[in-house]
Amino acid sequence: MKRTNRRRVLQLGAGLGSGLLGKAEEGRAPGRPLSGYGERSKYVKPVRTMRQTKTPQAGSSATPLADMYGIITPSALHYERHHAGVPDIDPERHTLLIHGLVERPLLLTMEDIRRLPSVSRIHFLECGGNSGGEWQEKTGPDAQRSYGLASCSEWTGVPLRLALREAGVKPEAKWMIAEGADACRMQRSVPLTQDLDDALLAYGQNGEPLRPEQGFPLRLLTPGWEGNVQVKWLRRLFFTAAPHYTRDETSRYSDLMPDGKARIFTLMQEAKSLVTFPSGGRRLAGAGWYEITGLAWTGRGRITRVEVTLDGGNSWQDARLDEPVLRKAFTRFRLPWRWDGKDAVIASRATDESGYVQPMREQLIAVRGRNSGSHFNGVKMWRVQADGSVTNEDA
Amino acid sequence: MKTLRTAVALGLWTAGLVAAQAPKYGVGRAVSAAEIGNYGIMVGADGKGLPEGSGTAVEGKAVYAAKCGNCHGAKGEGGIGTALVGGKGTLATAKPLKTVGSYWPYATTVWDYVHRAMPFDRAGTLKYDEVYSVVAYVLFLNGIVEEKQVMNASTLPKVRMPNRDGFVPDPRPDVGRMGKARE
Structure with a gap:
């Protein structure tokens, strides 16, 4: 009896919300029928952002990090970085x-x-060039356009070492050339270091086969390293004693220092975090309670701590980390404010x-200058202004 | 120090693989050299894997004009595609220009990349002689080889690129506190 009443109240509430009040005689028609493949609500609109380019096959699109909940990036919003388009395989x-x-040379x-x-x-994936603009005077205006070349998925695949055992890697092999x-x-x-202990030949992503943009049907996954080395659409692994110094590890994905020398094979994605709320482009409704939240990750294993400052770095307090905290994965942090x-x-x-x-950003620039282009992992500041608007803070 | 650690790690992971040499699952199949050939050549920085064929900048000029200049500019100055020429002396300045001439450490890399990835809209269509020729031309535009210098599998790896010694190993972590956060 009571339950029925409550349901009526809820239905009335729903009717009010849907603007059906006054059409009581028409009743409520059923919604959409069953469907073979689900789509998100038409009211949910975040998309990957792209820069204007004349060669959209060779560019990147960024994950709307500020619109994400939890630690998993929906596959359709996983960042993209392609060098010659997405092949149809x-x-x-x-x-x-x-x-x-x-x-034993092997074909699988x-x-x-x-x-x-x-x-x-579950592992994060981050482009080595993510936040490349943060080295410059003018930084990114929002989470997506400053830190958005990072995403996190559940990956399924075969441990690389199991597949390599089938071929029998010779002791003189020190490098593996991966080809897409x-x-x-x-x-x-790819240097054959112990960091490859958790490397995968991945074919699954978030419960389904890899998305074409992420390397369908097979990619190399070397968790914690820059995205470019985790070759998509993987077709070949060639074992050698020395690196090949390919174009994408010399001309690109090398980090130019102020003395004109460039660091090479800079694979590690060092610890990084970002407040995703409040973040650039958002507006707070007014004074009162909010939840500060964001994401942290590191190529060196687990995040152990995230601190938050409310005064531009003068003082810091610990944020709560969502469990479980996984190795080389996004870690969600929260702090009521x-x-x-x-x-x-x-x-x-x-x-x-x-x-x-x-x-801090200034510490990075002091050591590496502004021309590195890659591997920026500095603290990103947001300014909440008295009118509730939120902007990037370059200082 | 970091370099040393990496070197040690290189040995260790490979040793782990070698200790378990026998195939366990027996999946996949053996491949012949001919089948491997169908996957395309692999080119090392020492020139290993470079195929037969040759060319000079004289021939490369025509190949470049027909297949490269549209994107990279008539003289390699760049356009839709990146600049291939110039930038010498800019790497330590506020506006570094990274080109084949100013930045790329190995001439073999140019050959390998042109062969695999260029032209952008028709990758893999250049014949070996065309690749040698057009690479010779780009090197010539950068003042690295003479116009009539023959590039082939034995001469190309010997070309010394201006920025050959411009790369250093990764020294990170180089910034940020390595101790406990609050002490």
Whole structure:
């Protein structure tokens, strides 16, 4: 009895919300029918942003980080970085060749690869050039356009070492050249270090096959390293004693320092974090309670701490980390905040299990100058102004 | 120090693989050298893997005009595509220009990349002689080789690029406190 009443009240509420009041006689028609493949609500509109370019096959699109909940990036919003477009690959015809300094050169079909023992793990993926604009005088105006070339997915695949055992890597092999099946046949030289212990030949992403933009049907996943080395549309692994110094590890994805020398094979994505609310472009309705939240990640394992400042870095307090805190994965942090309606400069700072503390932007620039272009992981400040608007704070 | 650690790690992970040499699952199949050939050549920085063929800047000029200049500019100055020429002496300035001439450490890389990825809209269509020729032309535009200098599998790896010694190993972590956050 009581329950019925409550339901009526809820229905009335729904009617009010849907503007059906006054049409009581018509009643409520049912909604959309069943569908084979779901779409998000038409009221939910965040999309990946792109820069204007004459060659949209060779560019990047960024994840709307400020619109994300939790730690998983919806596959359709995972950031993109392509160098010669997204190839159309029939998985029935796709193969992986393993050759070079191996005992048994091997050809694997996707069916072969799926027969090997597999794992599913949650890992972030970040472009080595993410936040590249933050080195410049004018920084990115919002979370998406400053830190958006980072996303996090559950990946499924075969541990790389299991597949390599089938081919038998020779002791003199120290590098692995990974090649993609995109038009440019993207190649990167991968050092055979212990960081590859958790490397995967990945074919699954968030419960379904990889999205084409993420390398369907097969990609290399080397968690914690820059995205470019985690070659998509993987068609070949070639074992050598020395790196090949390919275009994308020399001309690109190298970090130019103030003395004119460039750092090479800068693979590690160091600890980084970002307040996603409040962040640039948002507006607070007025003084009162809000939840400050954001994301932290590190290529060196787990995030152990995230601190938040409300006064531009003069003082810091610990944010709460959502459990579980996973290795080389987005970690969600939260801090309830009562805004007094005055100017506030808000930022987060991450620490990881190696003891590394995310540096301030000025510290990075002082050491590496402004021409590095890559691997910016400095603290990002947002200014909340008295009118509730939120902007980037370059100072 | 960091370089040393990396070197040690390189040995360790490979050793782990070697200790478990016998295939366990027996999936996949053996491939012949001919089949591997179908996957395309692999080119090392020492020139290993470079195919037969040759060319000079004289021939490369025509190839460049027909297939490269549209995007990279008539003289390699850049356009839709990146600049290939110039930038010498700019790497340590506020406006560095990274080109084949000012930045790329190996001539073999130019050959490999042109062969795999260029032209952008028709990658993989250049013949080996055309690749040698057009690479010779780009090197010539940068003042690195003579106009009639023959580029082939033995001469190209010997070309010394101006920025050959311009790269250093990754020294990170180089910024940020490594101790406990609050002490």
